[in-house]
Amino acid sequence: MKGSRFYFLAILIIAGCTPPQEKEQSTGRALNTQVKFAKKFAVEENAIIVKEPWPGAVAPISYAPDTPPQRVVVTSTTHLAYLEMLGVEDRIVGFPSTQYITSPVIRKLVNDGKITDLGPDGSMNLELLISLAPDAVFAFDMGSESTTLDKIEESGIPVFYNADFLETSSLGRAEWIKFFGAFFGKEKEADSIFTSIVQRYDSLKTLAANTQNQPTIVSGVMYGDTWFLPGGQNWAAEFYRDAGGRYLWENDSTSGWLEISFESVFEKAGEADFWIGTSTFNTKKELAGQDTRYTHFRAFKVDEVYNYNKRLGPTGGYDFFESAYTRPDRVLADLIFILHPELLPDYDTYYFQKLP
Incomplete structure (x- = not known):
């Protein structure tokens, strides 16, 4: 991008x-x-x-x-x-x-x-x-x-x-x-x-479709007084669904992005199993530094917060915003490994990593 x-x-x-x-x-x-x-x-x-x-x-x-x-x-x-x-x-x-x-x-x-x-x-x-x-x-x-x-x-x-x-x-x-x-x-x-x-994406999607457990997911962060997160018909929500997860806004009809108050997000997703996608925040400490209320999320407490910051360029660019849109199969594999690591036991994520 x-x-x-x-x-x-x-x-x-x-x-x-x-x-x-x-x-x-x-x-x-x-x-x-x-x-x-x-x-x-x-x-x-x-x-x-x-x-x-x-x-x-x-x-x-x-x-x-x-x-x-x-x-x-x-x-x-x-x-x-x-x-x-x-x-x-x-x-x-x-x-x-x-x-x-x-x-x-x-x-x-x-x-x-x-x-x-x-x-x-x-x-x-x-x-x-x-x-x-x-x-x-x-x-x-x-x-x-x-x-x-x-x-x-x-x-x-x-x-x-x-x-x-x-x-x-x-x-x-x-x-x-x-x-x-x-x-x-x-x-x-x-x-x-x-x-x-397409062939690899479809194969991975089929693999994840056979899972019984669908862990819940919250995404996004606060900008000012508003939490921005993918709408239910957004490409990010599609990834979460195809990876065998249950995005908590999956029934929303928006293809763009939602703007919601912190209180509304916490009410719906405070107990979410995973928090995926934290903008340019690369550590939990950075997150908490922006807003201490983040620490109350279950995903934060149990260390299940992930971001697309594994591949950073030497001058600060995120490879996710460069090549991930051309390789959705890699993104899907990453998310499947995060949500269902048993399905890809020998896999090493490409874009995503857990926030320390």
């Missing part, structure tokens, strides 16, 4: 934007891929259709990829993971806030001066970006980036909108590797990678 903006819940507040006119290209090379889980894009014979390029967009955008780009700027850490999986990370020439990059391969490109830092994610240096002469900019718009992106297009550099963050299912989001595969002429590779992810 795009730097700190996405750390845990930064995608909660999405402002509206004025949609540009629908774009359509009439020519392009033949594309050979099918989309099954993703709801926000489709691939036709010679076009990629982004159905909702930003929240609340009233018209889709159609792209007809022709020659695969050789020099690109991307604006989200999730884009980095897709490109690395496809083996085209060496085509990245610019990225905003490179300190959030965790991939050793891509960090080396940054350190070697092959990827230019374009400045803070909310205010990219447009002159610097234009000077890099990229063939394409892969961007996302949460409602406040349209002016910047319009200026990039006015300079003659094409901008391609990626809306993977609007998907509500984990496999739907991971399937956006096919979006990049189509642009880079890597449809076959993208299909193969995604198929293997």
Whole structure:
């Protein structure tokens, strides 16, 4: 995801934007891929259709990829993971806030001066970006980036909108590797990678479905006076369910995030078996330092608090926000091991770890 903006819940507040006119290209090379889980894009014979390029967009955008780009700027850490999986990370020439990059391969490109830092994610240096002469900019718009992106297009550099963050299912989001595969002429590779992810995910889901015990789960932390946690139809709730857990807000119909008072959360989840997902708090001491009331939760008392902080980059980035959305099978395996360690006795978690 795009730097700190996405750390845990930064995608909660999405402002509206004025949609540009629908774009359509009439020519392009033949594309050979099918989309099954993703709801926000489709691939036709010679076009990629982004159905909702930003929240609340009233018209889709159609792209007809022709020659695969050789020099690109991307604006989200999730884009980095897709490109690395496809083996085209060496085509990245610019990225905003490179300190959030965790991939050793891509960090080396940054350190070697092959990827230019374009400045803070909310205010990219447009002159610097234009000077890099990229063939394409892969961007996302949460409602406040349209002016910047319009200026990039006015300079003659094409901008391609990626809306993977609007998907509500984990496999739907991971399937956006096919979006990049189509642009880079890597449809076959993208299909193969995604198929293997789906197969492993389904196998793990079946394994967890056979468990009789479903431990209860609470998630999230306080921001100011409000506790933010996943809605019942959010991708995080899907993970908890598929891992054989009972998320205490699983019956909620929200696909985004809930904002609830501490008292309401404690009343419902004070006795929850597990607390999973604590934002940037990496120890129980840090949690208690923010709010001593956290210590009253049963999960806190019995040391069953976990966070996605096992893989941190050398400059502070969380790999979870870079590669986890492309590898839901790894996330699911982690959660199954946390909730039902007997099912994966020889497994070592990839993203999650218990807070000391």
